[in-house]
Amino acid sequence: MPEDVDHRALVRRGYDVLSERYRGDGDTPARHLAWAAELRARLPARARVLDAGCGNGIPVAADLSAHGHAVTGVDVSGVQVARARRLVPGARFVRADLTRTGFAAGSFDAVVCLYVLIHLPRQEQPEVLRRMCRWLRPGGWLLAVTGETDWTGTEQNWLGGPAPMWWSHPDAGTSRRWLAAAGFQVVAEEFVPEGAGGHRLFWARRPA
Template sequence: MGGYDERDLVRRGYDALSYHYRADDADDGGYAPWLADLHQRLPAPAAVLDLGCGCGVPAARFLADAGHQVTGVDISDVQVARARRLVPTATFLRADATRLDLPPASFDAVVCLYALIHMPLADQPKLIERIATWLRPGGWLLTTVGRDAWTGTDDNWLGGPATMWWSHADAATYRSWLHRAGLTVTVEDFVPEGTSGHTLFWARRPER
């Protein structure tokens, strides 16, 4: 499956499964402690980029409600339309995160939760390198990635009418990509999910 087809599968999947994945009134999905921690680390107000923002809940909404200037990016038209409705104080772009061109040193933090793993594996280290340039000195990346290497699909994800696709490396590979991008990993945690789980990284651009 070529790169375009992979991206299109994810886009069409979230267009179809947006409400299966998260309702308008969904809870924080376990993100609240991470987002509260991020808020405590940021200046007030901060500029925050939410890559793979989905419908804007919970990350963009939490951070916007905390007074930060949030820009969300998602590949799904349905997700972005919902985000604009649910978090009207934030700015949302319908775009492929791997093809974004943003000014250097323009964000105090980048959040990328359960989104990098929906992008073609070859594009992921390149995106991490670009994220590092978008961060201001001392800025934070909060991201969840794979624990074990895996690429595959689920034809009836969440019991819905569409296929979803993922591709991720193992935690050690992500750690090496973060280091190669010039970011300092300060926390690496395992986040269990079902019989497996994900890896949570906090990584920081050096102050100088």
């Protein structure tokens, strides 16, 4: 793919066009629900949570909102945000690019960032992590899924649909170093299998 391709626009269009193929209104992946439940066990009552790359709001924003937490969802796709507003009316959703938006320091008790960093230009990911750390209150949690291996590439006709998708991520060790450099303490991590490969799940915390 040519170097001058606007990868942000490519990712945005991919999720606009393929939103329903990626996740239907009733899809509730058990793995994501388990992560949401584990996060809830770590949060105070009525916590403030940022769902960074919220998609259609199912299931994480929906689960956290249903349990009384104040959820703000951010996604680059206008279609995904419109669906999230319909499916999770108790939360607040904003269409924005994570590399170009911001929140006040200490705004959130937790940031959820599932399969989102892998769609950002890798040279911008360390700064996004630094900003997420600032957005958290001291002691706040980050739940993030990153790449497992180093790879940048595009898949044409993603999910069998009429649009491509683009990813860029370092290996898990590099993501771990970036988290530490951003100010996080990595508390736990695990390999998340998917197809012939997989991703890396990190539980990290801004030190109190």
